[in-house]
Amino acid sequence: MSDVSALIVGCGDVGSRLARQLLALGWQVSGLRRSVQQLPKGVEPIAADLSGQRMPADWPERNPDYLVYCVAASQHDEAGYQAAYVAGLRHVLAWLQRGGKLPRRLLFVSSSSVFAQKDGEWIDETASTEPEGYSGKVMLEAEQLALGSGIPASVVRLTGIYGPGREWLLSQVRQGYRVAEQPPLYGNRIHAEDAASLLAYLLQADARGVVLDDCYIGVDDDPAPLADVVAWLRGYMGVTEWSDDQRVRRTGSKRCSNARAKALGWVPQYPSYKEGYAAILAGNS
Template sequence: MHVLILGAGFSGKAIAKAFLPLARSVVGTTRSAAKLAAIEAAGIDALVYDGVTISPELAAVMQRTTHLIQSIAPGRDGDPMMRPDAAPLQDLMPNLKWAGYLSTVGVYGDHGGAWVTEDASLEPVSARSVERVAAEKDWLAVGRGNHIPVAVLRLSGIYGPGRNAFCNIAAGTARRLIKPNQVFNRIRVEDIAGAALFLSERSMGGVFNVTDHEPAPPQDVVLEASRLMGVSPPPEIPFETAELSPMARSFYGENKRVSNARLRDSGYVFLFPDYRISLADLWGNDSWRG
């Protein structure tokens, strides 16, 4: 198994670590040469890829790649591997056996707090989610055309060691915004990695919601983290009066409960099925700082 992670950021590095014990090679890319050392420190070979120019070194890696994770956001010009001027995937990666595309539950848009499955209508609100819908379709079509299983992993709010409510409380940036009936799903980064490995080992393609079991109000997560830390929680702030960036406000414009039943029914067992179990783990083993 030769694994290539296009975009070895927070999730990509976790996925690479999950594949390391089984793979003959694992390579991750980053846009910045300054980030190469951080990827290599995790035991992952690293290359620079700006989403446009494929270096000779990266081209050689692509030629041997058998398992691919695409974690680079598409942007206005579309997915970097699917643009009209991009070389055909089968030419770049002739040995490819499975691909995973990291998407977002943002593709569903707002469903008024209702439960959504992978078969729900896609009603993306933000431009970034509209771009993800197009990229998903492209990847699934290329998979069908080349008889390669492509798994689209729709991720909810990502957190884990070094990126969590404890970090926000410690930094003094945590807030308890109150918007009645608002809920979000979230996912621990290790479960993203576990799900990717699970699907790849079984050559499974299709669309999967990779999210925890319990959609919950965001203020409840902050309250639980504060309890575990033994500190007073930040005060409640009505959503209507809160100062938020346009991006942050757009997140609160989408309200849904995302089901992970398809992934669970396929046999994947979540390491951290809800935020309480996950926060207790991060605090209990002192891994929350990263």
């Protein structure tokens, strides 16, 4: 058994996948969420509601070596985002301060919503962040809180996460929804398992003494036009009918690069939507 420990705050879909990957490596893993009954086997449970300031009764006696803040807002408005990403992180940081020795590194799971570019341009970690919506603005505020926490920190900006249970686009395609072809609407994706594997890779790299950057984008190798994705899915699933009045709606168009993560050595298991959606439809992911 490894003596390296990690605490995953917000141990939901991606967090649980990360937990299983770390457990397979021999790490000690604690998971914080409201319903600890849903945690993977082998994860030490911490039942908590991040909206409260009271330290959880089952908070580890020794602070973990690594903290991954990987929550999802339960309320999708500005107040909900503030509660989940800013106030919740403040509470966890306060609990860590009480525990004495701080973690070696904090990974804060953020979102590509901090980027407002929408004309199909390529985006990397150095691109300007001028979000127009509340979600991106709150995420930027939370990122700054993490980076200024006094704990060495890296922000991981995940793009559109898909996987089992995250099948909105598949449902739209089955219903024959249309999507505009011109101008191309570029979308960015990462399979939930690859999102977890990127986090695991960064933790392992830090544990080996690799110097990490303060920001990484989590995305696959193929930020393809949405029309191409829909066309491929229609062919793969054998959908032939078109809906008369329904369209796949989305705003923005940008192409996110994973060059920084890949330069570190990370490789996605599902390099494009084709491998990822094929695995979902086959029930293999």
